Amino acid sequence: MSFTLAIVGRPNVGKSTLFNRLVGKRLALVDDQPGVTRDLREGEARLGDLRFTVIDTAGLEDATDDSLQGRMRRLTERAVEMADICLFLIDARQGVTPTDEVFADILRRKNAHVILGANKGEGRAADAGVLEAYALGLGEPLRLSAEHGEGMGELLAILQPLA
Ligand code: GDP
Numbered sequence: 001m002s003f004t005l006a007i008v009g010r011p012n013v014g015k016s017t018l019f020n021r022l023v024g025k026r027l028a029l030v031d032d033q034p035g036v037t038r039d040l041r042e043g044e045a046r047l048g049d050l051r052f053t054v055i056d057t058a059g060l061e062d063a064t065d066d067s068l069q070g071r072m073r074r075l076t077e078r079a080v081e082m083a084d085i086c087l088f089l090i091d092a093r094q095g096v097t098p099t100d101e102v103f104a105d106i107l108r109r110k111n112a113h114v115i116l117g118a119n120k121g122e123g124r125a126a127d128a129g130v131l132e133a134y135a136l137g138l139g140e141p142l143r144l145s146a147e148h149g150e151g152m153g154e155l156l157a158i159l160q161p162l163a
Pocket residue numbers: 009010011012013014015016017018029030031032119120121122144145146147148
């Protein structure tokens with residue numbers, strides 16, 4: 001028995017970076033440039049002794065265009081339906097943004113089982129954003145750094161009971 005984890009959240013919070021770290025192959029496109037077409041990507045994740053399926057959600061990265069936001073929303077809803085549990089990432093260095101609130105609403109409305117991840121959590125610059133994340137009402141945020149590999153043991157401890 002295994003489970004499926006969907007990594008969700010607005011563009012640029014580090015979803016693909018975490019996906020790549022978990023899957024260990026460059027299956028997901030990581031790109032700083034806006035306007036790059038994305039979709040859903042699925043891979044076999046390894047974290048400690050755990051093996052599970054992970055989905056990287058993506059869309060078009062221009063969040064100012066309503067139709068692209070709609071596409072992002074549909075992709076997120078699809079990923080939630082495919083997954084047993086969602087890892088909802090925010091950028092702790094930026095704090096909670098209005099777009100993060102939109103994603104939190106999608107997850108609440110879908111009744112998703114959510115782990116809240118405060119990514120880019122390395123260093124003091126993330127302290128305030130981690131605290132802000134509590135206000136999303138999705139439980140205690142898990143401080144992570146997808147880029148530096150911090151918080152992976154804590155993520156493992158949360159996921160272990162699902163396996
Ligand atoms: P996505 O749009 O949510 O898939 O985000 P990406 O994985 O493409 O990452 C967006 C940017 O954030 C890239 O420049 C990453 O290198 C950077 N990034 C991802 N994770 C971290 C992290 O833990 N710390 C820092 N400082 N940057 C990160």
